Amino acid sequence: MAHGKLYDISVSLGDESITFPGDTPYQRTMVQTLEDGDDCNLSEITMSAHAGTHMDAPYHFFNDGETIDRFPVEKFILPARVVSIQNDVAIAPAELKNVNVQPGEAILFKTRNSTNGLIESGVFYEDFVYLGEKGADWCVHKGVGLVGIDYVSIEKFSSKAFTVHRKILGGGIPVLEGINLKSVPPGRYTLYCFPLKVGGGDGAPVRAVLNAFPRP
Numbered sequence: 175m176a177h178g179k180l181y182d183i184s185v186s187l188g189d190e191s192i193t194f195p196g197d198t199p200y201q202r203t204m205v206q207t208l209e210d211g212d213d214c215n216l217s218e219i220t221m222s223a224h225a226g227t228h229m230d231a232p233y234h235f236f237n238d239g240e241t242i243d244r245f246p247v248e249k250f251i252l253p254a255r256v257v258s259i260q261n262d263v264a265i266a267p268a269e270l271k272n273v274n275v276q277p278g279e280a281i282l283f284k285t286r287n288s289t290n291g292l293i294e295s296g297v298f299y300e301d302f303v304y305l306g307e308k309g310a311d312w313c314v315h316k317g318v319g320l321v322g323i324d325y326v327s328i329e330k331f332s333s334k335a336f337t338v339h340r341k342i343l344g345g346g347i348p349v350l351e352g353i354n355l356k357s358v359p360p361g362r363y364t365l366y367c368f369p370l371k372v373g374g375g376d377g378a379p380v381r382a383v384l385n386a387f388p389r390p
């Protein structure tokens with residue numbers, strides 16, 4: 175299959191991934207090693223379903239929402255638009271006025287979270303750039319196919335109501351969190367983002383890749 179330049183926008187689980195306060199920390203432990211005379215190298219992984227680069231399913235906030243294993247696979251391969259955000263607090267409609275996103279297209283926000291390296295630092299920062307409530311309304315109104323952000327959460331840290339998660343997931347739109355867009359120029363791509371098929375899952379880790387296929 176012909177393709178353009180590929181960008182792996184996933185963070186590495188371990189050194190690069192961030193534990194959201196209250197979540198189970200990612201941990202990988204060797205249970206067998208060749209060095210110790212075992213048959214193979216074999217590890218055990220303990221983690222939150224929302225560790226590193228991952229997808230949120232509607233069930234994350236809605237009991238009757240779709241779970242990650244039931245989400246249509248068509249949602250995992252999408253035309254995508256990477257948009258550069260200058261606001262260093264929140265993503266708001268003022269900066270999105272000229273973004274001509276098409277219905278069904280994924281919108282991925284590139285903020286200082288990735289340009290400053292916060293997303294791959296392995297350390298949690300409270301003051302990450304988040305999607306504001308009006309920005310969330312804009313995404314729903316445009317009928318985007320997926321919303322992606324370069325931090326482990328899309329929501330303002332202190333939020334107790336989780337309004338942005340509810341608006342987006344309530345619209346049946348999956349959320350892709352924890353993508354690293356540092357080396358990705360703004361523009362149009364094809365997004366591949368397949369979450370693990372976790373039965374009944376509220377979310378799952380994803381290996382996310384952007385394909386910059388050639389355009390005339």
Ligand SMILES: [Zn+2]
Nearest residue numbers: 224230351377
């Ligand atoms: Zn999540």
